[in-house]
Amino acid sequence: MSLLWNRMNSTLTKSTIEFRHDTYSAGTASFTVSDLWNLETSVRTTWPGPGQMALFYLFVHGTYAPDSSVIGLAYYGSSIAVFPSTIASAAGGSSDAVTSTVMIHEFGHELGLVGIVGSAPNEDPAHPYHSADPNDVMYWAVDTTALLSGLLGGGPPTQFGAADMSDLSTVRSTIIPLEILPWVVLAAALVGALAVVILIRRRRTT
Numbered sequence: 649m650s651l652l653w654n655r656m657n658s659t660l661t662k663s664t665i666e667f668r669h670d671t672y673s674a675g676t677a678s679f680t681v682s683d684l685w686n687l688e689t690s691v692r693t694t695w696p697g698p699g700q701m702a703l704f705y706l707f708v709h710g711t712y713a714p715d716s717s718v719i720g721l722a723y724y725g726s727s728i729a730v731f732p733s734t735i736a737s738a739a740g741g742s743s744d745a746v747t748s749t750v751m752i753h754e755f756g757h758e759l760g761l762v763g764i765v766g767s768a769p770n771e772d773p774a775h776p777y778h779s780a781d782p783n784d785v786m787y788w789a790v791d792t793t794a795l796l797s798g799l800l801g802g803g804p805p806t807q808f809g810a811a812d813m814s815d816l817s818t819v820r821s822t823i824i825p826l827e828i829l830p831w832v833v834l835a836a837a838l839v840g841a842l843a844v845v846i847l848i849r850r851r852r853t854t
């Protein structure tokens with residue numbers, strides 16, 4: 649948690665960062681994205697708002713249904729799942745280090761790093777939204793047990809590389825079309841509705 653806090657503090661421009669921790673009952677041991685979402689929305693109380701980033705990390709005692717090698721997943725814009733049982737069975741004594749790496753990696757996805765927002769020179773063409781650099785926490789193998797296949801020589805990566813930090817400044821200055829799209833559509837609909845009202849009124853008055 650302290651390592652995650654450090655990485656958040658070095659990438660976000662927030663005056664305070666607060667962690668809350670709760671325990672929930674899941675009722676299943678194999679999770680689809682919709683299972684994760686249903687569990688999250690039944691218990692989550694803090695969501696992103698103007699000027700506030702809120703992230704929800706769900707540590708589940710089970711596996712990711714579509715791919716049991718997945719150890720971490722950023723499944724929606726502020727929603728992260730971590731699979732500690734999968735980490736423990738694959739990483740053994742390195743579980744804590746791998747968990748730290750996964751938590752920071754998924755946070756990086758939520759920031760929009762490595763091509764999710766804008767383009768990133770360190771993006772691995774074979775693995776979209778991931779770095780090709782094994783020393784970068786955004787390295788592509790971090791999402792699954794592939795991370796553990798001979799990559800633990802110097803321990804799993806926990807640092808955002810220089811390319812990520814430069815990417816972060818791109819993210820900061822980019823207006824995210826998907827975020828503003830609903831407002832554009834709504835504005836167009838309102839203008840359209842107004843035009844129809846004006847046309848109808850004109851017809852009636854002429």
Ligand SMILES: [Zn+2]
Nearest residue numbers: 753757778791
């Ligand atoms: Zn990833």
